Amino acid sequence: MPVTILYTESDAVVDDAAIEGADLWLRLDDLTRASGWQLKPAGACLGDVCVPIPDARRDRFVRGESGPDARFNLAELARLREMPSLYDEPTQTWCFADGASTRAQRMASLQAPNFTLPDLTGKMHSLTDYRGQKIFMIAWASW
Amino acid sequence: MWQSLSEELKHHGLTVITVALDTGGADAARPFIERAHATHPSLIDRRHAVADLYQFVNVPNAVWIDEQGVIVRPAHAPAATASMANMIGLGADDYLNAVRDWAAHGTDSRFVPTPERRRTSQHDIDSADVTAALNFRLGEYLVEHGEQEAGRSYLNEAVRLRPESWAYRRQAWAIYEPPEKNGALWYEATVQHPVLPDEPYYAPVDLDGDAAVVDPAQTARNQRQIFESTFGRAFAKKDDAP
Numbered sequence: 483m484p485v486t487i488l489y490t491e492s493d494a495v496v497d498d499a500a501i502e503g504a505d506l507w508l509r510l511d512d513l514t515r516a517s518g519w520q521l522k523p524a525g526a527c528l529g530d531v532c533v534p535i536p537d538a539r540r541d542r543f544v545r546g547e548s549g550p551d552a553r554f555n556l557a558e559l560a561r562l563r564e565m566p567s568l569y570d571e572p573t574q575t576w577c578f579a580d581g582a583s584t585r586a587q588r589m590a591s592l593q594a595p596n597f598t599l600p601d602l603t604g605k606m607h608s609l610t611d612y613r614g615q616k617i618f619m620i621a622w623a624s625w
Numbered sequence: 626m627w628q629s630l631s632e633e634l635k636h637h638g639l640t641v642i643t644v645a646l647d648t649g650g651a652d653a654a655r656p657f658i659e660r661a662h663a664t665h666p667s668l669i670d671r672r673h674a675v676a677d678l679y680q681f682v683n684v685p686n687a688v689w690i691d692e693q694g695v696i697v698r699p700a701h702a703p704a705a706t707a708s709m710a711n712m713i714g715l716g717a718d719d720y721l722n723a724v725r726d727w728a729a730h731g732t733d734s735r736f737v738p739t740p741e742r743r744r745t746s747q748h749d750i751d752s753a754d755v756t757a758a759l760n761f762r763l764g765e766y767l768v769e770h771g772e773q774e775a776g777r778s779y780l781n782e783a784v785r786l787r788p789e790s791w792a793y794r795r796q797a798w799a800i801y802e803p804p805e806k807n808g809a810l811w812y813e814a815t816v817q818h819p820v821l822p823d824e825p826y827y828a829p830v831d832l833d834g835d836a837a838v839v840d841p842a843q844t845a846r847n848q849r850q851i852f853e854s855t856f857g858r859a860f861a862k863k864d865d866a867p
Contacts, residue, residue, distance in 0.1 A: 486766070488762055488763065488766055491674060493766065566752070566755055566756060566759055567759070568756075568759045568760065568763050568779075570763060570767065570775065570779070572775060573767060573772055573775055575763060575766065575767065577759055577762050577763040577766070578759075579755055579758055579759045579762065580755070581752075581755060582750050582751055582752050582754070582755050585750045585755065586749070586750055589680070589699075589744075589747050589750070590744055592695050592696045592699075592740060592743055592744070593694060593695065593696070594688070594690045594694045594695065594696050595678040595679070597670075597674055597675055597678060599644065599668040599669060599670050599674070599675070600651070600668065600669055601666060601667055601668055601669065602651050602654070602655055602658055602659075602667065602669065607642075607666050607668055609642075609690075609694070610694070612640050612642070612666075613692070613693075613694055614638075614692050615638050615639065615640040615692060616637070616638055616639040616640070616689070616690070616691060616692060616727070616728060616731065617639075617640055617642055617689070617690040618627075618630075618634075618639055618640070618641050618642070618687065618689060618724060618728075619641075619642045619643075619644060619675075619679075619687060619688050619689075619690065620627055620641070620642075620643050620644070620685055620686070620687040620703055621643075621644045621645075621646050621670075621675060621676060621679075621681045621684050621685060621686045621687070622643060622644070622645060622646070622657075622684045622685050623645060623646045623647050623684045623792070623795070623796070624645065624647050624649060624653040624654055624656075624657060624799075625647070625649075625653075625795050625796060625798070625799035625807065
């Protein structure tokens with residue numbers, strides 16, 4: 483059964499994943515597709531940011547190192563990053579979110595977090611498309 | 626509602642963006658957007674992602690962002706009408722005039738709080754808030770993908786962990802309760818048996834930093850009275866919805 487991974491704002495369905503207790507082992511290409519993280523010599527990297535993998539616990543993070551059999555444990559990385567997660571077993575859906583300290587830091591920076599959302603026609607808009615303008619953003623709902 | 630302000634202020638380099646927090650997606654939001662003849666970006670946010678990023682716990686909620694992408698007024702209830710202004714402790718046109726002043730003068734406007742005031746006015750996120758967000762995200766995804774019943778316990782857990790989020794609570798009602806009951810449920814939770822008796826439904830807005838400190842419980846009571854006189858006739862029947 484495919485595993486659905488909701489990683490902060492993104493989501494992906496992965497066919498070849500192994501769930502072992504609280505661990506989620508992914509192929510390296512699926513790791514990147516689902517979460518953006520890449521396994522590199524410097525560690526696990528998301529864009530320019532690399533997190534060294536603790537040597538003593540490397541086998542908790544990586545199996546096989548490279549090639550088609552290599553696997554990475556996204557749940558262990560999330561624990562290292564203090565990202566809480568939630569797993570719905572019947573639908574095999576994992577959900578990972580930024581932790582409280584990451585969110586508090588983001589809010590204290592007063593930098594407006596970017597997002598990308600569709601309008602009624604399906605056209606996508608990012609907040610950064612409007613940089614250089616003052617933005618008065620209002621949330622509403624039909625309910 | 627915001628269309629005329631958008632037209633009025635765009636020559637100042639101000640863009641109005643509205644975001645519909647709605648698991649019902651474009652279908653739910655379309656009639657409202659079309660009726661408003663909105664020409665500004667009118668976005669659809671099924672996952673309430675913007676609410677999560679900007680800490681919106683109710684609608685309407687708004688944020689002001691400057692030309693460099695800095696938040697110059699964090700999450701707050703905006704007032705486009707006299708009744709909304711009254712609820713957040715302002716005169717009828719005070720809020721719109723503050724937006725106009727900011728549009729004209731930018732960060733020099735006296736209605737732009739200092740960075741320190743912006744930071745202290747933000748909600749302090751704790752682990753229960755994060756767990757609530759995680760439950761909402763998972764529940765909403767399941768609902769969006771046809772697993773409505775599987776999503777129910779997660780959405781209910783989000784509501785339980787973040788009781789001040791009317792966005793979570795009312796969204797869950799919109800999904801799981803018949804539409805004709807939503808008004809009565811809302812009235813019961815805000816007026817008849819308030820889930821947060823001492824917390825205002827909309828926090829008072831301090832526009833220029835020198836408003837008198839208002840007791841939250843007093844504001845909550847005032848807002849309940851406004852709801853009672855405005856909606857009591859329609860929703861107060863205890864047995865069922867009108």
